[in-house]
Each structure stands twice: as C-alpha cells, then as structure tokens.
Amino acid sequence: MHPRVKPALRRGWRDLNTVQFGMAPAHAMVLGPMDTATGSLLNLLDGTRGLPLLRDEARGMGLPDGHVDGLVERLAGAGxxxxxxxxxxxxxxxxEKHKVMDRLRPDLASLSLVARGPGDAPRRLAARRSLRVQVRGAGRVGTVIAATLAGAGVGHVDVRDGGCVEPWDVAPGGLPVESIGERRDEAARRAVHRAAPDRPPRRGGAKSTEEEQPGLSLVVVAPRDGLAVHAPDPAVSEPLIDSGTPHLYAGVVEGTGIVGPLVLPGDTACAGCLDLGRTDRDPTWPRLVAQWRSGRTRDVQACDLALSAAVAGLAAGHALAFLDGETPTSTGARWEVSVPGFHWHAEPVWQHPACTCAAAERAKGEHTSDDERPHETMSGQQPHAARLSGTWRAHV
Structure with a gap:
C-alpha cells in the first residue's frame, strides 16, 4: 500500500490541534487532536512511499513505532x-494509459469524495469502462448526455434515433453545426467518440442487434419530442420492464426540464405507474394524452440551450451515480425545472397497485412517514419514493 491523503480535499489548520479536510460542507471533515509532528507526517502521505519507508521517516521525526499505522488506519476510517x-x-x-488518466483525473478526484475506501475510487473509474449504456434520443438533451457519459469514462455508449440532424438539434457539447443534414444516430455516435478519452475495451461474443440485449447497464430515454418524457407511453417501456433493464427519463417539454424517474424494474415506479397515478388524480388525463399523441405538430419545440444543458447535466450525473453503485434521488421521483426561474423541485412517483410492473406489491408496507412529503427542493434531501427491496447495481 502507498497511502495518499485524498488530494481532492484542501487541508487547513483550524487551530494548533485540529485539521480540517475540505472546504464544502458536503464532504468536509475535521480531525483532532493532531500534533504538529503528525501534521508534518501528513505531507509525506502523497502516494510515493510505501508503509515501510513511511515508518522509517516517522522514526526520523521522533515519532513512536506504530504511529504511522495508527494514522493510516484513522484516516482510512474517516474516508x-x-x-x-x-x-x-x-x-x-x-x-498505464497516461493520457487517458490525465483526461479522467478530475472525475477520479470527484469519485474519491464518495468512494470512501483506499482504492475504491480508481476501481469505480475502471469499472465504468466495461459498462454499456444506451441513449434513446439524439437531440439537444440526448446527445449531450451521451457525450458526457462517454467523457466520464463509460466505455460503451450507444445512441439511437432516426432522421437527419436539423439546425435546431445543434448544441454545445452535443451535435456540431457540421453535422446538419447527416443521420442523427451516426452524428451522435461521432460526438460520443470525440468525447471519449479512450477506445472502449473489446467485448467478447457476437454483437446483438436487439435494443434490450443482456448487458445493458442503463437506458437513458431522452426523446426529442417533449411529450414522450412528460407523458411516457407505458407500452414503449414494456420491453425494458420485461428484460429488467434500468432506465432513466430526461428531456424538455414546453420550457420545463424533466429528469426522472429512474426506473428499477420490479422495485420502483415505472411509466405505467406514472400514467395510472395521474389518471387517479385527474380522470381527464387519458383523454388529454390521447389528443396530444395524435395531434403531431410540425413546429420546432421550445428547448433553449441553457435549459437543455441543465437537464443533460443533471441526468448524466444521476446516470453516473447509478452506474457507480449509488441510488440517485431520481429513483422513484421526477426532478423538474422551468424557465425563467430555474428552480429545481422533485415530485415522487409512487408504485401503482394496478400496474403490471408489480413494484407496488414488493414495496407494500415499506414506506415511512418521511416518504409522505410531497416534494423537496434541491437545497434539501429528497426522500426516495420507494424503499428498494433489493440491491441494484450496474451490470459489468
């Protein structure tokens, strides 16, 4: 082991005996009491020395035997x-891929803040290279999500869409102006390739053409038509439910950005649950949806760049959190934000007892009083709309 104090957290002395690691409250930590000699020893924990050399250095500083091991254990326990x-x-x-690591160094530093154990952060980063994500939609939101995931080290990011690139599909970080007139899916895949720091590792076996083939870690549903994320058609997501494929909705409809729900089939609410819940609250909902779906518009939809960028960033962050083994707050909830205020808020999406996904049956009796709050803003802690009965992890 070559111990290294996590460099992502800046260090400062609060007083002569107390050290603060980190500035932002979310990850800052205070340790004490700590004498000045031990503080000097912290500077040697930079990853260039193994434990035997560190013990020798500590003896030269007049520190007793076992002091290095105790400090290492204490720091490791604090994450x-x-x-x-x-x-x-x-x-x-x-x-060994030095150029790739240089590209991913900020992501590795960020992972070190949430992956507590020594070596956990690089393990998560390396695991991303074997994950397979599909993004459905190559507009202002979908292409940016796909490029962001690839740029963050996800090895296999595929984009599905039809038609050709229109001038209004172009966005910073997404489809470039040079792609206008080209096939959307091909142009989006090139954007993903440009964003990726490395070629994806080769996968064994024959390549399947089925969209829900085994091995998909996550599907991000980011349609260019805002209606398909505002009121997703349960029939479209049935293959994903049947195959047990986690999927996350993201998009923009009429100046409102939506991220979520993240659907974990059989555990959390799906598009069918969302549709049935709305019908319970508003009996006219099915009539409205039927009209919206049948009345196709040829007008360009409202989706300004700032809003689409905000939605793509939040969706990519939630996707990465899930792929890294966490449970993001879009699990069983929808985050929404509208222009011009850009005030994010979340609405829970409950499992519906009449939905064929059967998530409500598994979650029965698992809600707590905290889950009954209608919503939380981004400044507070959003409760998950479902207590997961199992442990979901991305498939490597």
Missing part, C-alpha cells in the same frame, strides 16, 4: 485516505 497503487488489475491497466 480520507487513498492507495496510489491499489485497485487491482483493471486499475493497473488504466493507470
């Missing part, structure tokens, strides 16, 4: 320590 050589063969292979 403040990394291992510059740990992580396993996949991490070693990634470290």
């Amino acid at each position: 403040l320590l990394d291992d510059a050589t740990g992580g396993g063969p996949a991490v070693d292979a990634l470290r």
Whole structure:
C-alpha cells in the first residue's frame, strides 16, 4: 500500500490541534487532536512511499513505532485516505494509459469524495469502462448526455434515433453545426467518440442487434419530442420492464426540464405507474394524452440551450451515480425545472397497485412517514419514493 491523503480535499489548520479536510460542507471533515509532528507526517502521505519507508521517516521525526499505522488506519476510517497503487488489475491497466488518466483525473478526484475506501475510487473509474449504456434520443438533451457519459469514462455508449440532424438539434457539447443534414444516430455516435478519452475495451461474443440485449447497464430515454418524457407511453417501456433493464427519463417539454424517474424494474415506479397515478388524480388525463399523441405538430419545440444543458447535466450525473453503485434521488421521483426561474423541485412517483410492473406489491408496507412529503427542493434531501427491496447495481 502507498497511502495518499485524498488530494481532492484542501487541508487547513483550524487551530494548533485540529485539521480540517475540505472546504464544502458536503464532504468536509475535521480531525483532532493532531500534533504538529503528525501534521508534518501528513505531507509525506502523497502516494510515493510505501508503509515501510513511511515508518522509517516517522522514526526520523521522533515519532513512536506504530504511529504511522495508527494514522493510516484513522484516516482510512474517516474516508480520507487513498492507495496510489491499489485497485487491482483493471486499475493497473488504466493507470498505464497516461493520457487517458490525465483526461479522467478530475472525475477520479470527484469519485474519491464518495468512494470512501483506499482504492475504491480508481476501481469505480475502471469499472465504468466495461459498462454499456444506451441513449434513446439524439437531440439537444440526448446527445449531450451521451457525450458526457462517454467523457466520464463509460466505455460503451450507444445512441439511437432516426432522421437527419436539423439546425435546431445543434448544441454545445452535443451535435456540431457540421453535422446538419447527416443521420442523427451516426452524428451522435461521432460526438460520443470525440468525447471519449479512450477506445472502449473489446467485448467478447457476437454483437446483438436487439435494443434490450443482456448487458445493458442503463437506458437513458431522452426523446426529442417533449411529450414522450412528460407523458411516457407505458407500452414503449414494456420491453425494458420485461428484460429488467434500468432506465432513466430526461428531456424538455414546453420550457420545463424533466429528469426522472429512474426506473428499477420490479422495485420502483415505472411509466405505467406514472400514467395510472395521474389518471387517479385527474380522470381527464387519458383523454388529454390521447389528443396530444395524435395531434403531431410540425413546429420546432421550445428547448433553449441553457435549459437543455441543465437537464443533460443533471441526468448524466444521476446516470453516473447509478452506474457507480449509488441510488440517485431520481429513483422513484421526477426532478423538474422551468424557465425563467430555474428552480429545481422533485415530485415522487409512487408504485401503482394496478400496474403490471408489480413494484407496488414488493414495496407494500415499506414506506415511512418521511416518504409522505410531497416534494423537496434541491437545497434539501429528497426522500426516495420507494424503499428498494433489493440491491441494484450496474451490470459489468
């Protein structure tokens, strides 16, 4: 082990005996008491020395035997320590790609803030390279999501869409102006390729042409038609439910951005639950949806760049959190934001007992009083709309 104090957190002395790691409250931590000699030893925990050399250095500083091991154990327990050589063969292979690691260094630093154990952050980063994500939609939102996921190290990002690129599909970080007139899916895949820091590792076996083939870690549904994310058709998501494929909705409708729900089939609310719940609250809902779906408009939909960028960024962040093994707050909830105020808020999407996805049956009796709050803003903690009965992880 080559111990390294996580460099993502800036360090400062609050007083002569107390050290603060980090500035922002979300991840900052205070440790004490700590004498000045131990504080000097912290500077040596930079990943260039193994434990035997650190013990020798500590003796030269007049520190007693066992002091280094105790400090390392204490820092590791607080989630403040990394291992510059740990992580396993996949991490070693990634470290050898110096240019790739330079591209991903900010992402690795960010992962170190949430992956507590030494070596956990590079392991998560290396695991992303084997994940397979499909983005359905190559507009201002979908292409940016796909490019962001690829740029963050997700190895296999495919984009599905039809038609050709229109001038209004162009967006910074997404489809370039040079792609106007080209096939949307091909242009989006080139954008993904440009964003990726590395070629994806080869996968064994024959390549299937089925959209719900085994091995999909996540499907991001980001349609160019805002109606398809505002009121997603349950029939369209049935293959995803049947195959057990996690999927996340994201898009813009009439100046409102939507991220969620993240659907974990059989555990959390799906598009069918959303549709049935709305019908319970508003009996005219099915009539309205039928009219909206049958009345196709040829007008360009409202989707300004700032809003689409905000939606794409939040959706990509929630997707990455899920792929890394976390449970983002879009699980069983929809985050919404509208122009011009850009005030994010979340609405829970409950499992419906009449839905064929059967999520309500599994979640029965698992809601708590905290879950009954109607919504929380981005400044508060959003409760998950469902208590997961199992542990969901992205498929490697």
